[in-house]
Structures are given as C-alpha cells and as structure tokens.
Amino acid sequence: MLKQTRSFNSDVSAASQSQSSVNTSRKSEEFLCHLPPKIPKLELRPATLYSKLFGKNDPEKPFVPPDPDAVPDISFVISPGTNANPRFRKPFISMENSLADLSVGEYKHLLDIASSGLVSFDSHPLTANAKASCSGTQSKSASMSGATTVTSMTVTATSPAADDWCLRVSNTPYLSxxxxxxxxxxxxxxxSRREKKRVQLEEEIRFWNNRRKASEEAKINELEMRLSCLLRTPPVLQDPYLQPQPIPQELPYKRPVKSALPVLTESQNAEVMLRLADAKEETVLVNSYRLAxxxxxxxxLTGTNWLNDMVINFYLQMLAHRSRQAVVAALMGALxxxxxNSFFYPKLTSGxxxxxxxxxxxxxxxxxxxxILVPIHDRTIHWCLVAIDLRKKTLSYYDSMGGVNDRCLDALLNxxxxxxxDKLQKPLEAMSTWRKINMGTSVPQQSNGSDCGxxxxxxxxxxxxxxEFTFSQEDMPNIRKRMMYEILTRQLLTTGTRLGEG
Incomplete structure (x- = not known):
C-alpha cells in the first residue's frame, strides 16, 4: 500500500511540473491496473447438488469453473466513461488531462481510493495495443461539482477472453x-429431511421388530400345540363330556411308589456280621443245590464290589426252588x-x-x-439277564445299562x-411268531459301574x-445286605419263603 501511494505521489508531482504542456497536447491518459496475482481457485460441488440446493431460489445456471489452463492473464485498465460496468460497485475517478486541476478535497478522495487497495496503478505508459484495445470503451462522464471537470473511470479488461471470464465469474452465485x-x-x-427420514426408518424398524416377535411367539405356540397333540395331552379347554386320561410322564417303575422291599432288622444284621467275622476267606458258609x-x-455283596458268579448262581437256584415249593403247594398264581447257571451261555456260543x-x-x-431265566455275562465284564417266557412266546433282554443284544436273543431262540x-422230536412250535425284545431303559437302571450283578x-x-418292578438304584445297599442274609439262611424275605437244603 505504501509503495502504491509513493508511486502515485511521484506521478502527481511530475504532472504538476508539466501542467501547461500536458493540458494542450495530452489526450485521455489511461492507467493500467492489475488484480492481485493470486486468484483463489473455486472448488464447487457438482451441478446436480447445486441445483438441489438452489434450484428454487436462483433460476440461473450453476457456475462451472473453467479449465485452469484456460484462465487468461487478467489485466485491467482504467478509462473514462459515463456508462461504467454495473458489475463493479465503486466507480474510479481520475483526471482527464492532468492531476493538477484537482482540488484538495478531490485529491484526498483520490488518495483514499488508491489507499483502499482495490486497484494498483502502474507508472509505465500504456502500449499502443493496450490503447487500441481500450479505445472502444472510453466515454465521457458527468462532471463533478465545482469548476473543475472530473471524469469517472471504468475498469476494462485488456483482452476479450479475460473480459468473458470476468463476466462469468461475476455471475457466480457464490459471490452474491x-x-x-x-x-x-x-x-x-x-x-430436517434427514432427521425425518431417520425417524421414519426407526419407526419402520420398530414396527418390523414387533412383527417378528409376534411371528416368533405364534410359531412357538403352534409348535407347542403340535407337540401337545403328539404327546396326547389334554387341551386347555377340556370337553365337559370327555375327560381324557393323560399318559403318565414317568414309566411304571419310576412312579413314586412306597418301597415294599423288606429291610433287615438289627438282629438280622448282627447275625450276618457274626457269621462273617468268625469265618476265614475259604471257609464254606453255605452248601446247597450242589453249590458251595x-x-x-x-x-x-458288601460295599460296591462286583458279584461273584457263585453268588449269582446260588441266588437263582433259590428262586427256582421257591417256585417248585409253590407249585407243590399248589399256590394260586405260582409260576x-x-x-x-452263568456257564450255560458261554458254552452254547462256543465250541x-x-x-x-x-x-x-x-x-x-x-x-x-x-x-426260563438265563444269566448273561456280557464280554465277562457286565451282568445281564434273559427271560424266556413260554406263555407269551417272548425273549426279553434286561440290561441295567440300557444295552441291546440281538445276537444273544437269536442264539437262545435257536x-x-x-x-x-431233541426232546420233543419236532421243531419249535410257531417259531416265527416268537418276539425278541430288548428292554433298554424301560426297566430300572444302575447309576454306577458295580451293581449290575x-x-x-x-x-x-x-x-x-x-x-412289577418297584426298585431303583437307591435300594441297592439294602438289597445287598438282604441277599447276604437270604443266602446264609436259605430263605427269601420278599415272600417269606424258607427253603430246604436242596
């Protein structure tokens, strides 16, 4: 700014010294001015976005910045004229022939315009080309108040390309x-539109979540209804004329029936302990049914020991002798x-x-x-039982671990x-009608690895x-003690039967 002011003062002094000669021969002098050399690059969004934002407020077409290489050298000259370009808000005034005719107030006003930084004055004279390009745009302006004649100046680009570029830039809505x-x-x-859209989407999400939950609940209710029908459970609203009997959820042997199994008294327990205490390991405590x-x-039979095959064979013989005594006594319902014995099945399936x-x-x-009761020592580690019922023509496999053994049932049927x-001189009657049944878990099951015997x-x-089976794993400790007493005394406490020597 100081540089521009000093340059302007030097021009004023030079013009005062040659006032008389300049006033008679000088034509309208023109002063070349330049915009600041750095022109900021306009970065605009695509025209589609502008049309969305300003399409209703400004009908003009959006500004499209030119190629940076196509921007011309923008230089302006100040020339007198009455029709100043309306795109420049402030008119520039200058002396027509000399600065010496200005009054003090007009001179200060001109200094203020120069000091404002809107234009910069170049001290070198215009070239012939510049004068020719500007000659078409000069015009006279109205005189200022007072005796002195002052001409308003217009700023004109030095080239048509620059003028066209400035015109397009001046129409840019970003400068309004x-x-x-x-x-x-x-x-x-x-x-606001995005907020409304967000609220709408939230409402839609909430709506579909509720629909999904309702659909899930309806599906669950439908599945429960189908499952209830499969289980044949009664509906919620029962028919007053039909009272269905629900199927028990537990198998018969699992019903909470009070155990009717006999329990040893203190005197019976004491007798067993005394017999065991007085005997050595190989002492024969009982000898009957050709078994010692x-x-x-x-x-x-104590603790959780595995049962010996001698104990199992002896106990089964006691059951067979009880049956004989009942038949002899002609008891009603006696089987x-x-x-x-435990050696029968291995001998049958081998050799x-x-x-x-x-x-x-x-x-x-x-x-x-x-x-017919057949003990099975499965793979010599697990005791099972096969019951051959000749009345019902069935072979049933009882396994306290829920196992199945079709091979065993086939061997016994054969x-x-x-x-x-061999004995009747004829094949087994109606052999094809015999049924082989694996009882599986429909019978009481053990919960350890030692009570299978x-x-x-x-x-x-x-x-x-x-x-009917009315025992479970919880009864095993008492059953073990009772079996010891029954073997030692050769009697079965469940029926109160005292057996003979056999």
Missing part, C-alpha cells in the same frame, strides 16, 4: 450476498421257573454249540415251565428250536413272582 443464507437454509432443510459259597465269595449243552437239561423238560427237536438278581426275583 444471499449465497450464505441460501446455503444455511439448504443445509437446515437437508438436515465261601466267605470270600459272599463278601462280594414254574427254571434257571440256567460245538447245542451239542455242548445238550445234556444240561437231560433231567428236566424246559417246555413244561412258564419262565437253542429252544434245537431243544424242541445285584440288578440281575433283583430282575430275576421280581420276574419269578410275576411282580
């Missing part, structure tokens, strides 16, 4: 006074029960097969019995057929009197 307010209004309107049970074999066990039944006729051909004996005891 209402641009900021329009932008604020557009942004606020856009924010030693102390070492009997104490397998005729035959039992095999010569039926020929190896053919003589085991030479003194009895199995087909005269109602029930044994019955061979036994019928006790379960076998208890299965056999209940089946031998055609009784």
């Amino acid at each position: 006074k209402g641009w900021l307010s329009n932008l604020t209004t557009a942004v606020a309107s856009s924010t 049970v030693t102390r070492r074999e009997l104490i397998t 005729r029960v035959a039992t095999m 010569p097969g039926y020929a190896g066990v053919r003589r085991w039944t030479r003194s009895i006729n199995l087909f005269e019995y109602d029930l 044994y019955l057929n061979a036994e019928s051909q 006790v379960f076998l004996c208890t299965y056999a005891e209940f089946l031998s009197r055609d009784a």
Whole structure:
C-alpha cells in the first residue's frame, strides 16, 4: 500500500511540473491496473447438488469453473466513461488531462481510493495495443461539482477472453450476498429431511421388530400345540363330556411308589456280621443245590464290589426252588421257573454249540415251565439277564445299562428250536411268531459301574413272582445286605419263603 501511494505521489508531482504542456497536447491518459496475482481457485460441488440446493431460489445456471489452463492473464485498465460496468460497485475517478486541476478535497478522495487497495496503478505508459484495445470503451462522464471537470473511470479488461471470464465469474452465485443464507437454509432443510427420514426408518424398524416377535411367539405356540397333540395331552379347554386320561410322564417303575422291599432288622444284621467275622476267606458258609459259597465269595455283596458268579448262581437256584415249593403247594398264581447257571451261555456260543449243552437239561423238560431265566455275562465284564417266557412266546433282554443284544436273543431262540427237536422230536412250535425284545431303559437302571450283578438278581426275583418292578438304584445297599442274609439262611424275605437244603 505504501509503495502504491509513493508511486502515485511521484506521478502527481511530475504532472504538476508539466501542467501547461500536458493540458494542450495530452489526450485521455489511461492507467493500467492489475488484480492481485493470486486468484483463489473455486472448488464447487457438482451441478446436480447445486441445483438441489438452489434450484428454487436462483433460476440461473450453476457456475462451472473453467479449465485452469484456460484462465487468461487478467489485466485491467482504467478509462473514462459515463456508462461504467454495473458489475463493479465503486466507480474510479481520475483526471482527464492532468492531476493538477484537482482540488484538495478531490485529491484526498483520490488518495483514499488508491489507499483502499482495490486497484494498483502502474507508472509505465500504456502500449499502443493496450490503447487500441481500450479505445472502444472510453466515454465521457458527468462532471463533478465545482469548476473543475472530473471524469469517472471504468475498469476494462485488456483482452476479450479475460473480459468473458470476468463476466462469468461475476455471475457466480457464490459471490452474491444471499449465497450464505441460501446455503444455511439448504443445509437446515437437508438436515430436517434427514432427521425425518431417520425417524421414519426407526419407526419402520420398530414396527418390523414387533412383527417378528409376534411371528416368533405364534410359531412357538403352534409348535407347542403340535407337540401337545403328539404327546396326547389334554387341551386347555377340556370337553365337559370327555375327560381324557393323560399318559403318565414317568414309566411304571419310576412312579413314586412306597418301597415294599423288606429291610433287615438289627438282629438280622448282627447275625450276618457274626457269621462273617468268625469265618476265614475259604471257609464254606453255605452248601446247597450242589453249590458251595465261601466267605470270600459272599463278601462280594458288601460295599460296591462286583458279584461273584457263585453268588449269582446260588441266588437263582433259590428262586427256582421257591417256585417248585409253590407249585407243590399248589399256590394260586405260582409260576414254574427254571434257571440256567452263568456257564450255560458261554458254552452254547462256543465250541460245538447245542451239542455242548445238550445234556444240561437231560433231567428236566424246559417246555413244561412258564419262565426260563438265563444269566448273561456280557464280554465277562457286565451282568445281564434273559427271560424266556413260554406263555407269551417272548425273549426279553434286561440290561441295567440300557444295552441291546440281538445276537444273544437269536442264539437262545435257536437253542429252544434245537431243544424242541431233541426232546420233543419236532421243531419249535410257531417259531416265527416268537418276539425278541430288548428292554433298554424301560426297566430300572444302575447309576454306577458295580451293581449290575445285584440288578440281575433283583430282575430275576421280581420276574419269578410275576411282580412289577418297584426298585431303583437307591435300594441297592439294602438289597445287598438282604441277599447276604437270604443266602446264609436259605430263605427269601420278599415272600417269606424258607427253603430246604436242596
């Protein structure tokens, strides 16, 4: 600014010294001015966005900035004229022939215009080309107040390309006074629309979430209804003329029935302990049914020991003898029960097969019995029981671990057929109608790995009197003690039967 002011003062002094000569010969001098060399680059959004924001407020086409390489060298000259370009807000005034004719006030006014920084004056004279380009745009302006004649000056670009560029820039809405307010209004309107859209989307999400929950609940209710129909449970609204009987949720052996199993008294427990305390390991405590049970074999019934095969065979013989006594006594409902020992099935399934066990039944006729009990030592680690019911023509496999053994049932059915051909001289009657049943978990199950032998004996005891299973794993400790007492005294406490020597 100081530089421009000094340059202007030097021009004023030079013009005063040559006032007389300049006034007669000088034509309208023109002063070249330049805009600041750095022109900020306009960065605009795409025209589509502008049309969305200002399409209703400003009908003019959006400004598209030119290629940076196409921007011309923008230079302006100040020339007198009456019709100043309306795109420049402030007119520039200058002396027509000399600065010496200005009054003090006009001179100060001209200094203020120069000091404002709107234009810069170049001290060198215009070239012929510049004068020629500006000659078409000069015009006279109205005189200022006073005797001195002052001409208003117009700022004109030195080239048509620059003038066209300035025209397009001046029409840019970004330079208008209402641009900021329009932008604020557009942004606020856009924010309002987005907020309304967000609220609408939230409402839609809430609506569909409620629909989804309702659909899930309806599906769950439908599945529960179908499941209830499959389980044959009564509906919520019962028919007053039809009272359906619901199927029990627990199997018969799991019903909370009060246990009717006998429990040893204190005197009976004391008797057992005394017999065991006075005997050595190999001392025979009981000898009946051609079987001798030693102390070492009997104490397998204590704690959680695995049962010895001698204990199992002896107990099954006691069941068979009780059946004989009942039949002899002609008791009502007494079953005729035959039992095999634990060595029968291994002998049948190995070696010569039926020929190896053919003589085991030479003194009895199995087909005269109602029930045949066969102990199975599965893989020599697990005790199971097969009950052959000749009345119902069934072979049932009882496993306290819920196992199945079709191979065992097939072998025993073939044994019955061979036994019928050998003893009765004919095939097993209606062999194709016999049913093989794996009881699985429909019978009481053990919950440890040591009571399978006790379960076998208890299965056999209940089946031998055609009784319903009413025992469970919780009864095993008492059953073990009772079996020890029953073996030592040769009596079965469940029926109060005292057995003979046998």
